[in-house]
Amino acid sequence: MILRARGVARRFGRDLALAPTDLVVAAGEVVALVGPNGAGKSTLLALLAGALEPSEGTVERADGVRIGWAPQRPAFYGRLTPRENLELFARLEGEAEPAAAAARLLGAFELPDRGRSSGDLSVGNRQRLNLAIALLGSPRVLLLDEPTAALDPTQRERLWERVAAVRDLGGAVVFATQNLEELADHADRVVKLDDGRLVFDGAPAEAVLA
Amino acid sequence: MTVLLLLRKDLRILRRSPALAAVLVAYPLVIAGLVGLVAGYASSKPRIALVDEDHLPARVVVGDRSFDVNRTIARVSRSVHLVRLSPGEAARELRTGKVVATVTVPPGFVGDLRAMVRSPRLILETTHGGITPRVTQQVQALVYSLNRKLQTAYIAANLRYVRLILHGGPGSFLGRRFQVLGLDRTDRLLRQLPPGKRVTRIRDFVGDARLALAQTDAALQATANPIELVRAPDRGRTWALSAEVQAYALALTISFLTLVLAAGSLAAERDENVVARLARGLVGIGELVSAKVVLAAVVSLVVGLAIALAFGVIIQVGGVTGGEPWARLPLLGLGLVLAGASLGGLGALLGALAREARTASLVALLIVLPVVFLGLVPREIVPAAGVVSDALPFAHAVRFFSSSLYDARPWSAVGREAAWLAGLGVAFAAAARLGARRLLV
Numbered sequence: 001m002i003l004r005a006r007g008v009a010r011r012f013g014r015d016l017a018l019a020p021t022d023l024v025v026a027a028g029e030v031v032a033l034v035g036p037n038g039a040g041k042s043t044l045l046a047l048l049a050g051a052l053e054p055s056e057g058t059v060e061r062a063d064g065v066r067i068g069w070a071p072q073r074p075a076f077y078g079r080l081t082p083r084e085n086l087e088l089f090a091r092l093e094g095e096a097e098p099a100a101a102a103a104r105l106l107g108a109f110e111l112p113d114r115g116r117s118s119g120d121l122s123v124g125n126r127q128r129l130n131l132a133i134a135l136l137g138s139p140r141v142l143l144l145d146e147p148t149a150a151l152d153p154t155q156r157e158r159l160w161e162r163v164a165a166v167r168d169l170g171g172a173v174v175f176a177t178q179n180l181e182e183l184a185d186h187a188d189r190v191v192k193l194d195d196g197r198l199v200f201d202g203a204p205a206e207a208v209l210a
Numbered sequence: 211m212t213v214l215l216l217l218r219k220d221l222r223i224l225r226r227s228p229a230l231a232a233v234l235v236a237y238p239l240v241i242a243g244l245v246g247l248v249a250g251y252a253s254s255k256p257r258i259a260l261v262d263e264d265h266l267p268a269r270v271v272v273g274d275r276s277f278d279v280n281r282t283i284a285r286v287s288r289s290v291h292l293v294r295l296s297p298g299e300a301a302r303e304l305r306t307g308k309v310v311a312t313v314t315v316p317p318g319f320v321g322d323l324r325a326m327v328r329s330p331r332l333i334l335e336t337t338h339g340g341i342t343p344r345v346t347q348q349v350q351a352l353v354y355s356l357n358r359k360l361q362t363a364y365i366a367a368n369l370r371y372v373r374l375i376l377h378g379g380p381g382s383f384l385g386r387r388f389q390v391l392g393l394d395r396t397d398r399l400l401r402q403l404p405p406g407k408r409v410t411r412i413r414d415f416v417g418d419a420r421l422a423l424a425q426t427d428a429a430l431q432a433t434a435n436p437i438e439l440v441r442a443p444d445r446g447r448t449w450a451l452s453a454e455v456q457a458y459a460l461a462l463t464i465s466f467l468t469l470v471l472a473a474g475s476l477a478a479e480r481d482e483n484v485v486a487r488l489a490r491g492l493v494g495i496g497e498l499v500s501a502k503v504v505l506a507a508v509v510s511l512v513v514g515l516a517i518a519l520a521f522g523v524i525i526q527v528g529g530v531t532g533g534e535p536w537a538r539l540p541l542l543g544l545g546l547v548l549a550g551a552s553l554g555g556l557g558a559l560l561g562a563l564a565r566e567a568r569t570a571s572l573v574a575l576l577i578v579l580p581v582v583f584l585g586l587v588p589r590e591i592v593p594a595a596g597v598v599s600d601a602l603p604f605a606h607a608v609r610f611f612s613s614s615l616y617d618a619r620p621w622s623a624v625g626r627e628a629a630w631l632a633g634l635g636v637a638f639a640a641a642a643r644l645g646a647r648r649l650l651v
Contacts (some may be wrong), residue, residue: 046486049488049490050490050491051486051487051489051490053488067490069487069490071486072481074483075483075484075485075486075549077219077220077482077484079223079226079227080219080222080223084219084222088215088219089487089492091215092212092215092492093492095650117226133487188525
């Protein structure tokens with residue numbers, strides 16, 4: 001086990017966004033989260049990332065495991081340039097050489113580096129920056145919320161290569177998606193949520209039938 | 211370390227918004243100037259109705275002095291704006307607040323004035339509360355000025371009677387004419403009488419009386435004015451360079467700046483969806499709030515010192531004496547940091563409660579004016595305003611700045627206000643830390 005949710009639930013006021021849910025993610029596993037809009041996928045990912053506190057239950061992670069999280073809505077400072085955003089988050093993530101880490105990810109994601117504010121980037125580039133920030137600090141677990149939604153085919157391909165690399169190095173990836181083609185190609189396991197409840201946990205082939 | 215990282219980021223973002231920064235600095239300075247103008251105008255020239263029920267003549271003769279009524283009123287009413295109104299108009303305007311007081315000259319006023327037998331009366335009616343105590347003082351000052359002028363006339367008239375008793379001659383009182391022998395002629399007549407014990411005693415008394423009455427002039431002047439206020443030539447600062455204006459301008463500017471900045475920048479962390487990323491162990495909520503408090507303190511220090519430096523240069527170039535524009539800058543700097551941090555705590559609380567940057571900035575703008583005006587209301591006039599103001603940083607900042615710049619021994623006041631600012635800052639920041647959890651929802 002590299003990441004585990006035990007009876008984790010979340011309410012927003014009186015609304016139940018996620019009913020008590022158990023989920024175990026093993027090392028070397030890629031898990032796809034599927035379900036209709038409002039099913040609780042983003043809430044579960046945010047709870048696993050530690051960005052939200054559960055109303056009930058606990059989230060456990062293996063000792064020393066670092067988690068990278070790319071929320072569905074890009075999360076960075078619009079007035080800073082991509083380089084400045086990457087350097088800031090690299091420092092906060094404890095990267096030994098923040099400037100070098102930022103330069104490496106700028107190149108890897110082919111992000112513009114001409115002093116333009118991140119808020120002025122195209123939708124696709126904003127998503128690239130969002131994903132690049134999630135990779136800072138060399139995380140063993142990646143939590144990606146609809147990561148391919150705004151990416152072009154080339155960038156999608158590179159993203160799945162990175163996902164495979166994390167898995168191959170003994171890490172794990174949990175990603176939310178609405179694209180069923182991605183299940184068969186990239187997921188080892190599928191977890192389906194509906195109306196805040198876990199309704200399926202199994203192989204991708206079974207998920208399509210479920 | 212984390213707080214410094216976030217502070218650097220916030221300062222960088224602020225630097226990328228020069229128009230916003232300029233407006234945030236210029237706007238409160240303009241407001242401070244306007245508030246000062248309005249306050250100065252309101253306190254210096256309240257509108258007061260003059261109701262003349264005695265039909266004051268153009269000239270009134272008191273003793274041997276003649277007074278031009280309109281010119282005399284104009285001369286003594288420099289601190290109020292007197293308008294002549296009928297009794298009905300005055301009553302209506304007093305009810306509606308168009309005038310803050312009415313001064314009525316009742317029938318028989320001029321008769322009493324001329325007769326010099328009993329004091330003529332003026333009747334003052336005022337509105338309730340507000341600036342009434344100040345208006346009453348100004349009307350009292352107006353009556354005092356009138357009395358001073360009348361005293362001179364009365365003393366001159368009384369001295370004429372004294373001189374009549376001394377030297378003799380024709381006189382009149384309440385319209386009756388009479389002839390007075392006078393002490394001088396009494397003495398001459400006594401000298402013509404055959405000498406004797408009784409004549410000598412009467413001559414001694416006449417001599418004593420002449421000597422005593424000869425001193426009456428100075429004695430009357432002295433008793434009429436036991437203490438005389440002599441106005442020295444103007445040596446103080448102009449209103450625009452006064453200690454109060456500087457203290458208010460500083461406090462008002464940093465209040466606007468820090469409240470809006472702290473509230474807006476904390477709420478912006480949620481708007482940009484970054485707060486959730488930070489909250490997963492990268493930055494604690496307490497550190498996030500602390501960064502906004504430190505941001506407010508730094509901005510307050512930089513902008514406040516710039517204003518103080520500009521003020522100091524103007525004073526230096528103008529050759530205005532008084533105050534410590536340079537030597538006390540470090541103390542002022544401490545005050546700016548404390549005030550900025552305290553206001554930053556309040557701003558962070560507003561930002562946490564509002565949750566959205568635009569709402570937070572608007573709420574901060576709406577909050578800052580009542581905070582400032584509460585601090586401007588004199589505690590002596592509205593005690594409740596003083597109590598509420600004590601729970602907010604603005605009034606403490608004003609007192610700290612004023613004391614640190616201009617008091618000969620500022621330490622007691624500065625220590626007290628520093629403790630208030632620090633305490634309020636900690637309380638607001640703690641409340642903001644609790645409230646900031648809402649940003650994660």
